[in-house]
Amino acid sequence: MSVVNNAILDPDIGWGILAAFSVLWVYLGWYWGRKQEGLEDYMLAGRNIGMALAVATSMATWVTSNTTMVAPQMALQLGMWGMVGYSLGSVGLMLFAPLARRIHDLMPSGYTSGDFIRIRYGNAAWRVFLVISLCYAFGWLISLGMAGGVLINALTGIDYRVGMTVILAICVAYTLLGGLRAVIGTDFIQTILILVGVAILAWLTIDRVGFTPMHDAVMARRPELFNLLMPAAIMFLFNNLLFGVGEIFHSNVWWSRAFAFRKGVGFKAYMTAGLMWIPIPIVAGFVALAAPALGINVPAADMVGPLVAAHLFGVAGAIVVFIVVFSALASSLDSLLAATGDLITQDIYRGHLRPEASANEMRVAARAIILGLGVVTWLICYPRISTLGALLYFMGAFVASTIWPIAAGLYWRKVNPQGAAWAMVLGTASGLTAYFQIGFYAAALTGAAVSMAVVLLSTWLWPHDFDWRLLNEPPKEELA
Numbered sequence: 001m002s003v004v005n006n007a008i009l010d011p012d013i014g015w016g017i018l019a020a021f022s023v024l025w026v027y028l029g030w031y032w033g034r035k036q037e038g039l040e041d042y043m044l045a046g047r048n049i050g051m052a053l054a055v056a057t058s059m060a061t062w063v064t065s066n067t068t069m070v071a072p073q074m075a076l077q078l079g080m081w082g083m084v085g086y087s088l089g090s091v092g093l094m095l096f097a098p099l100a101r102r103i104h105d106l107m108p109s110g111y112t113s114g115d116f117i118r119i120r121y122g123n124a125a126w127r128v129f130l131v132i133s134l135c136y137a138f139g140w141l142i143s144l145g146m147a148g149g150v151l152i153n154a155l156t157g158i159d160y161r162v163g164m165t166v167i168l169a170i171c172v173a174y175t176l177l178g179g180l181r182a183v184i185g186t187d188f189i190q191t192i193l194i195l196v197g198v199a200i201l202a203w204l205t206i207d208r209v210g211f212t213p214m215h216d217a218v219m220a221r222r223p224e225l226f227n228l229l230m231p232a233a234i235m236f237l238f239n240n241l242l243f244g245v246g247e248i249f250h251s252n253v254w255w256s257r258a259f260a261f262r263k264g265v266g267f268k269a270y271m272t273a274g275l276m277w278i279p280i281p282i283v284a285g286f287v288a289l290a291a292p293a294l295g296i297n298v299p300a301a302d303m304v305g306p307l308v309a310a311h312l313f314g315v316a317g318a319i320v321v322f323i324v325v326f327s328a329l330a331s332s333l334d335s336l337l338a339a340t341g342d343l344i345t346q347d348i349y350r351g352h353l354r355p356e357a358s359a360n361e362m363r364v365a366a367r368a369i370i371l372g373l374g375v376v377t378w379l380i381c382y383p384r385i386s387t388l389g390a391l392l393y394f395m396g397a398f399v400a401s402t403i404w405p406i407a408a409g410l411y412w413r414k415v416n417p418q419g420a421a422w423a424m425v426l427g428t429a430s431g432l433t434a435y436f437q438i439g440f441y442a443a444a445l446t447g448a449a450v451s452m453a454v455v456l457l458s459t460w461l462w463p464h465d466f467d468w469r470l471l472n473e474p475p476k477e478e479l480a
Helices: 011-033 038-047 051-062 065-078 080-087 089-106 113-121 123-156 160-208 211-221 231-250 252-260 266-277 279-288 301-353 359-381 388-394 396-400 403-411 417-437 440-461 468-472
Strands: none
Touching (some): 011 123, 038 160, 038 252, 051 252, 065 080, 065 301, 080 279, 089 252, 089 403, 113 252, 160 252, 160 301, 160 359, 301 359, 396 417, 403 440
């Protein structure tokens, strides 16, 4: 069912923008994919990505549609700490910078985050990790698909299901054609569009509304949004920090880039992207605080960003919002499709089902899996099962449980493999319990704390000596 709203753009304008971007992205996917040679080129862009593209793809992938739509939702629900807390997602990128360098040094021939867990901790932990990774990947894919439908419906009135279908189809098409090289190339263009668009929206909000009217309206109608001692908001602050760290540390989206970047690029790229990302959710959340001053009725919290921008800036502003959020959506959706496809292809299809698969068979399987991911995401997104924020933070319980097994496993030789597996299981279980018994803002916080305790205690009681050289296992002949 589409959401009733005061759409500012004519549907024909919306379709025109969608058509233009569809042609551009699909053409670029074909262009960058036409000269690929072998599976490694398709999955990891030949392991030859330089600094400019590395920063752009890291930045654009983390500026998701969730950033531009959930950050305003958090500001509307939790006030100042909502948008500041969301900006702490940048910490995950910056903390991953040294890990990316360590990953590249230890595993120069690696393909996925699953490779690390399998070699470092064994099959039991590997399978637990795969379950967590795939649950998270599908949760993120679904939230991105939903965000696309919500965006198009809020700004143009085009039915949620139609908009969601079109955006998923575009991203699946050019990811299929070009693999990671196409994903990273389009990310570069999308980064420029996002940064320019966000700067324009911030300036227009200050110019059209101003700080004083926004402050006075919030104090009159929603004074709790300026309460810096709101318990839920403070807990969200730390929860979101750990959620962001867990998202990045475990996800193959970021590991695949660590493998694809040239030697020496990963640390600088992730650190630079993290610093550049900090203001994006603050600006997006700031726009939402104009809602009380404008007297806008917000039927669903995750629609506040597009609705305020459309109401405030008119047709031109709505077009800018459309392009910014569409670019953010595409830059994350394509990355997630490619990285999740790689994980399923390498760790499930080859790791569990077809160990003897040839490189050609693997490449065919990778494309079929990406297409399948798109179809499954579409089927789940079709009824719009939840708000974006609720869906996104449900996954915090899963990803936060992987922080300590990943970080400790990369630097600490003595980590106990069974302890790492139990840390992920118990961390996830406790995080889910906190999600339902306390609130979404406690899931990642609880999961990370329990996981940390299990890793530290098990390693202290039963230390395990690991040979770092095992991580540098050469690729199998059929993948070379």
